[in-house]
Amino acid sequence: MATEGEKQIELEIGHVLFIDIVGYSKLLINEQSELLEHLKEMVRGSAQVRAADAEEKLIRLATGDGMALVFRTNPEAPAECALELSRADKEHPELRLRMGIHSGPINIVTDVNERANVTGAGINMAQRVMDCGDAGHILLSKRAADDLAEYRQWQPLLHEVGECEVKHGVRISVVNLYTGELGNPALPEKLRQAKEKQRKATAGRSPARNKPLLITMAVLICLLFGAAIVGVIFAPAAFKSFSRQRAPATPSPGASISSALVSALPEKSIAVLPFENLSAEKDDVFFADGIQDDILTSLGKIKELTVIARASVMTYRGAAVAGKLRQIGNTLRVAHVLQGSVRRVANQVVVNVQLVDTRDDRQIWSERYERTLTNALSLQGEIAVEIAHALQATLTPDEKSVVATKPTENPEAYLLYLRAREMELRFRPSEVDYETAAKLYRQAIDLDPAFALARARLSIVTTRHSPRLDRDPIRKAKALAEAKEALRLRPGMGEARLALAYYYWGNYDPDRALAELAEAERLLPNSAEVWQIRAMIYRQQNKIRERIAALERAEVLDPRDTNSLLLLASTLRAVRAWPEAIRTRDRILALLPESRRSAKYGRAFDEFRLTGKVDGLRQVIEEPATGSRDDTAEDYQFWQFEFAMLTRDFATANRLLPQLAPAKFEGDPQPKAMEAALLAVARDGDRASVERTLLSARQEIEKLMAALPNESQPLSNLGLIDAFLGRKDDAIREGRHAVELGEAFDPMLGKNDASAVLALIYTWTGEPDLALELIEHLLTVPASLFQVTNYNMTVAELKWRWEWDPLRKDPRFQKILAGPEPKTFY
Numbered sequence: 001m002a003t004e005g006e007k008q009i010e011l012e013i014g015h016v017l018f019i020d021i022v023g024y025s026k027l028l029i030n031e032q033s034e035l036l037e038h039l040k041e042m043v044r045g046s047a048q049v050r051a052a053d054a055e056e057k058l059i060r061l062a063t064g065d066g067m068a069l070v071f072r073t074n075p076e077a078p079a080e081c082a083l084e085l086s087r088a089d090k091e092h093p094e095l096r097l098r099m100g101i102h103s104g105p106i107n108i109v110t111d112v113n114e115r116a117n118v119t120g121a122g123i124n125m126a127q128r129v130m131d132c133g134d135a136g137h138i139l140l141s142k143r144a145a146d147d148l149a150e151y152r153q154w155q156p157l158l159h160e161v162g163e164c165e166v167k168h169g170v171r172i173s174v175v176n177l178y179t180g181e182l183g184n185p186a187l188p189e190k191l192r193q194a195k196e197k198q199r200k201a202t203a204g205r206s207p208a209r210n211k212p213l214l215i216t217m218a219v220l221i222c223l224l225f226g227a228a229i230v231g232v233i234f235a236p237a238a239f240k241s242f243s244r245q246r247a248p249a250t251p252s253p254g255a256s257i258s259s260a261l262v263s264a265l266p267e268k269s270i271a272v273l274p275f276e277n278l279s280a281e282k283d284d285v286f287f288a289d290g291i292q293d294d295i296l297t298s299l300g301k302i303k304e305l306t307v308i309a310r311a312s313v314m315t316y317r318g319a320a321v322a323g324k325l326r327q328i329g330n331t332l333r334v335a336h337v338l339q340g341s342v343r344r345v346a347n348q349v350v351v352n353v354q355l356v357d358t359r360d361d362r363q364i365w366s367e368r369y370e371r372t373l374t375n376a377l378s379l380q381g382e383i384a385v386e387i388a389h390a391l392q393a394t395l396t397p398d399e400k401s402v403v404a405t406k407p408t409e410n411p412e413a414y415l416l417y418l419r420a421r422e423m424e425l426r427f428r429p430s431e432v433d434y435e436t437a438a439k440l441y442r443q444a445i446d447l448d449p450a451f452a453l454a455r456a457r458l459s460i461v462t463t464r465h466s467p468r469l470d471r472d473p474i475r476k477a478k479a480l481a482e483a484k485e486a487l488r489l490r491p492g493m494g495e496a497r498l499a500l501a502y503y504y505w506g507n508y509d510p511d512r513a514l515a516e517l518a519e520a521e522r523l524l525p526n527s528a529e530v531w532q533i534r535a536m537i538y539r540q541q542n543k544i545r546e547r548i549a550a551l552e553r554a555e556v557l558d559p560r561d562t563n564s565l566l567l568l569a570s571t572l573r574a575v576r577a578w579p580e581a582i583r584t585r586d587r588i589l590a591l592l593p594e595s596r597r598s599a600k601y602g603r604a605f606d607e608f609r610l611t612g613k614v615d616g617l618r619q620v621i622e623e624p625a626t627g628s629r630d631d632t633a634e635d636y637q638f639w640q641f642e643f644a645m646l647t648r649d650f651a652t653a654n655r656l657l658p659q660l661a662p663a664k665f666e667g668d669p670q671p672k673a674m675e676a677a678l679l680a681v682a683r684d685g686d687r688a689s690v691e692r693t694l695l696s697a698r699q700e701i702e703k704l705m706a707a708l709p710n711e712s713q714p715l716s717n718l719g720l721i722d723a724f725l726g727r728k729d730d731a732i733r734e735g736r737h738a739v740e741l742g743e744a745f746d747p748m749l750g751k752n753d754a755s756a757v758l759a760l761i762y763t764w765t766g767e768p769d770l771a772l773e774l775i776e777h778l779l780t781v782p783a784s785l786f787q788v789t790n791y792n793m794t795v796a797e798l799k800w801r802w803e804w805d806p807l808r809k810d811p812r813f814q815k816i817l818a819g820p821e822p823k824t825f826y
Contacts, residue, residue, distance in 0.1 A: 014106035015071040015144075016126035017078035019043075019085070022096040022135040024065035032065075038095050042088040043067065045580060048081035050549040061123075066097075068123060075103050075147035079154070079177060082138045086182040089136075100130025101177075102141040129174060132164035132191065136184030138177040145175035153265070162191050265335040265359065268391045269306035271328070272296040274317035275351075278343040288342040289317075290418030291351060293425075294380035295338070298403045300526035301494065302384070304393040308332050309528040309558030310425060315591065329358025332559060336364070338387065347411075349376040353383060355390055365390040373411040381405065402492055402523070408444075408451045416444035417454050424461055434465040452489035452496065459483040459499035469506040479503050494523030501533055510540045528558035535567060542746070544782060547571055562588050562599075569602065574782045576794065576821060578610035601639055612796040617643055634661060641675075646800055650683045673700035674717050681724050682802050694721055712742035712750060716757035723764040735761040752781055756793050763806050772812050780822045795821040 021035055043049055043060075052058035052071050061068040071077035078101045089097050104122030125141055133139045140148070140158070148154040157179055163171045178185045187195075272295055277288040293310055300307040312332060321328060325337055340353040354366035367386065369379055381404040388395055395403070408414050420440035423433045441458035445451055459482035462475055469476040483499035490496060497520035504513035514537055521530050531554035538547035551568040558564060565588045572581035585603035592599050600623075604616040621639045637656055644653035657679060662672045677697035680690045698721045704714040719734030735758040742754035756778055762771035778793040798804055799817050807813040 012072070012106060013103060014122045015073070015075050015078045015103045016101065016106070016122050017069045017071070017081055018063075018066070018100040018102075018123075018126040018130040019068070020063070020066040020098050020100075020130055022098055035092075035095050038092050039066070039097070042085055042092075042095075043069070045088060045577070046081050046084045047549070047552045048077050048084060050545050051553065052077060054543075054546040054549040068126065070106060070123070075144065076151065076154070078144075079138075079140070079148055082177065083179075083182050086136070086138060096135035098130055098133040098135055099138045100126045100128070100133065100140075101138070101144045102126040102129055103144045103147055104141075125172070128166040128172060131166060132172075132174050133188050134184065134186070136186075137188055138183045139188070140175045140177055142173040142175060145177075159185075161187055162195065164188070164190055165194065265329060265333060266306050267335055268304055268393050269308075269334040270299060270336045270338060270355075270387065270391065271308040271313050271332045271334045272299065272338045273313055273321065273328075273340075275339075276341040278341050278350075279345070281344075284342075284344050286419050286422040287344055287415070289314075289422060291342050291376075291380065292340065293418075293421060294407070295340075295383050298380045298384035299387060301402050301524060302388055302393055302395060302399050303525045304395075305388065305391065305526065306334070307526040307557075308334055309526070309561060311528070311563065312558045312560035314425075315560050325356055325358045325361055335359060336391065344373070347373045349373055349379075351376070351379060351383075355387055373414075374409075377406045377408060377411065377414055378404070398492065405490075407453045408448045410448040410451070413444040413447035413451055413454070416440050416447070417451070417457075420444065420454070420457065420461075424457065429464075431465065434461055437461050438465070450489055452486040452493055455482045455489070456486040456493065456495040456499040459486065460495075460502050463499075463502040463506040469503070476507065479506065492523065494520050494527070497523060498527075498530065498533070501537075505533060505537050505540065508540060510537045513537045526557060528554045528561060528564065531557065532564055532567070535564075535571075539571075540746075544571065544575055560591055562591050565591075566602075569606075573606055573609075576609075576783065578606055581606045582610065598635065609792075609794045609796045612799055614643075614647060614800070617646075645679070645682070645802075646797075648682070648802055650679065653679055654683065671700060671704065673697040674721075677721060677724070678803075691725065694724055697721055698725075710741060710745070712738040712745065712754045715741060716754050719761050720757055720764070723761045728765040731761050731765055732758075732767075752778060752783065752793075756783075759793075760803055763804060768807055768810055768813075771807060772810065772816075775813075775816065779816070795819075 019039065021039065024032060024035070027035070048071070049058060049069065052073050055073065057072040059070040059072075061070070069078065069081065071081070082099045082101060085097065085099070089095055102122060102125040104125055106122040129139050129141050145158050145160075149158060157177055159176045159178065161174055161176045164174050165171050174188070174191070176185070176188075177183055272292055275288040275292040277285040279287070296307065296310055296313070299305055300309075316328065321339070328337060329335060335358060336355055337358055338353060338355050340351060343350040349369075349371050351369045351371075352366075353369075355364045356362065357364055365386065367383075369376075369382075371379060384403050385395070385400070407417070417440070420437040423429065423437040423440065426433050429437075438458060438461045441454050441461065444454045445458065448454075459479045462479040462482065463469060466472065466475070469479060479499075480503050483496060483503050486493065486499060487496035497516050501513045501516040501520055504510070504516060514534070517530060517534055517537070520527070524530055531550045535547045535550035535554065538544075538550060548568065548571055551564050551571065554561070554564040555568070565584055569581050569584040569588065572578075572584060582603060585599065585606060588599050589603065600620045601617075604620045607616045608614055621636070621643050624636075637659055641653055641656040641660060644650070644656065657672075657676060660672065674697055677694050680693040684690075698718065701714050701718050701721065705711075705718065708714060715734055715738040719731045719738060722731035722734060725731075735754075739751055739754040739758055742750035742752075744750075755774055759771045759774040759778065762768070762774065775793065775798070779795070783792050783794065795817060798813075804813075
């Protein structure tokens with residue numbers, strides 16, 4: 001015990017990943033620096049690192065030839081991170097990593113630089129475990145491996161390799177973590193040498209010395225064999241139980257980490273597939289979808305279950321799933337699916353459901369429910385409780401109360417609510433979809449003023465329809481009133497807290513939004529929507545790492561939701577993580593039908609920014625339009641126009657611009673009049689004609705400024721117009737004021753976007769030094785979240801876009817174009 005006056009050391013358990021670059025000391029100094037930079041980049045890209053950073057549960061320690069990562073989250077985190085790094089390491093074969101993992105006591109201290117540091121046996125043991133390995137090895141201490149072995153998905157990946165002697169003659173048991181593609185399955189050299197030494201020592205013994213040992217072993221074998229026979233005869237049940245618990249098979253050499261993990265899916269995981277509509281009225285598909293969604297939502301409120309969100313399961317609507325449940329289970333990473341059908345005739349409802357184990361296509365439970373429409377309102381709660389019991393999940397008293405509560409007592413209100421949800425849950429809901437959903441929710445509330453769930457969703461739709469609540473006091477008041485009334489009617493309803501989180505997000509109050517979201521997350525533990533809005537709130541706070549981690553968490557809960565992936569791709573683009581953005585785009589393309597060319601266009605633009613080549617973009621825009629909702633002829637013309645401007649095909653751009661509707665430019669950094677002005681300057685035609693176009697655009701932008709006096713974009717555009725007109729002082733003043741407005745609205749991205757335009761203003765007003773200084777800075781900070789904008793600060797666009805031509809011959813600008821794109825810190 002510490003004596004009085006002594007400070008007691010506070011220990012906690014840390015989960016440590018120790019990483020080392022093999023052969024580091026033999027490299028040249030510049031080679032060492034390059035490899036360390038690659039390692040840091042890989043670590044920054046780890047989802048586990050991002051998630052732990054977001055929770056402030058990670059400490060990084062530099063170790064000269066590597067680093068130590070101390071996770072204060074869960075024992076799986078270092079192993080997951082190690083596999084991520086092993087996968088990333090394949091892209092850098094020159095970076096030969098070995099890793100060691102241990103969970104043990106750590107002491108968090110403050111070093112001389114006032115930074116968090118860690119000491120303790122947990123760190124030391126992780127390093128010793130790592131020292132036993134060679135390049136590619138992911139080794140675990142027995143303690144860490146035992147923690148992971150509690151989880152079925154890890155068991156096939158853990159392989160005991162024996163004891164390794166470390167410092168001071170200490171011997172530690174080591175476990176090797178690998179799959180068919182990741183890690184190193186070979187026996188570590190230290191252990192191989194030790195076993196070889198032991199084998200030689202054993203072989204050197206004389207037969208006489210070995211004889212007593214052999215006799216003893218023979219006797220023991222006989223005794224054990226006899227006991228086994230007795231056990232089989234007199235205890236068959238116990239023998240069968242032991243057989244079922246045999247060690248999992250080692251993954252085949254071609255298995256990947258994903259196939260290894262999904263072969264051991266979480267036991268209490270479920271996906272509720274779209275219910276088949278058997279009603280005579282085919283329009284009743286909304287009713288079948290609504291029953292399915294209600295069951296899914298009710299199950300999602302049970303913390304002990306893992307429930308896949310709606311967007312991922314709706315991809316199977318209308319699909320033939322017979323014989324494919326195992327594949328669906330592996331894709332969605334669930335051990336169970338619920339299938340069902342719904343038939344509604346007038347006021348009568350028949351629902352058939354069956355719960356199936358995806359691992360062996362075995363039906364676990366099924367039931368048929370015949371109800372009146374009024375009595376069917378509690379059906380989702382009954383089914384959710386039955387499923388929870390079938391999966392042996394324990395419901396808390398609060399969960400039982402929440403799940404069993406009817407959403408409304410009025411069947412007509414319920415039907416209106418289901419129709420509204422169908423509109424709200426469409427892929428990329430349009431303005432009309434949101435307006436229709438709001439109208440239907442209001443009609444449902446008119447029929448049942450106590451319908452709290454409808455009020456919560458009405459509040460959310462009101463906010464999401466146009467998030468800038470500060471611009472519309474009436475809409476702002478309605479959103480808050482509905483959310484508060486929903487909470488008053490149902491204090492324990494997670495959707496009410498979610499509605500308040502949306503409201504504070506729309507009102508640009510991120511701290512209060514996060515406070516409400518914490519409550520919503522507790523009440524809705526399986527909601528991907530909670531993490532999507534969390535990501536949007538982090539966007540307001542300019543917490544890019546946290547935003548990425550939140551979107552990755554949303555993807556885990558809803559792995560086939562392309563909306564979350566689109567947000568993730570745009571965020572990765574903003575920080576110039578082009579390879580990661582492209583991989584995310586590839587996942588989107590894998591989920592979307594081939595006709596969705598917008599997804600291809602986004603990927604091609606990211607590839608252009610990575611490589612500086614336009615071939616991929618040209619290929620996409622040359623594909624004919626399909627006419628689908630997301631690939632119209634207008635889209636096709638707009639992309640052609642953008643490509644023509646990028647590649648300086650101004651004749652084609654001039655032909656296309658008059659055909660484009662002004663609405664196509666909404667949300668972009670400039671209205672159509674501004675595009676006309678840019679095209680006029682680019683074509684460098686008759687000076688009088690160019691000036692007329694510029695002055696016409698100026699008038700349009702002044703109208704926008706009058707309507708949006710505190711917006712930076714119109715003022716930035718006005719400054720650029722004045723730069724083209726030769727009004728240097730006015731242009732610079734307007735550009736700088738736009739930066740101030742952008743920073744006030746959004747300290748990072750708003751400021752950076754306006755600063756990019758200011759760099760252009762400096763470029764066209766004869767201030768190259770100011771322009772280049774700003775460009776060099778902007779290449780190291782997050783860029784715009786817009787998919788396509790003339791002002792995005794990337795090396796590829798600096799090379800291609802005509803707007804930067806006045807700087808082409810400047811040596812400093814040429815140096816920027818010749819070098820690699822700087823890494824964005826985030």
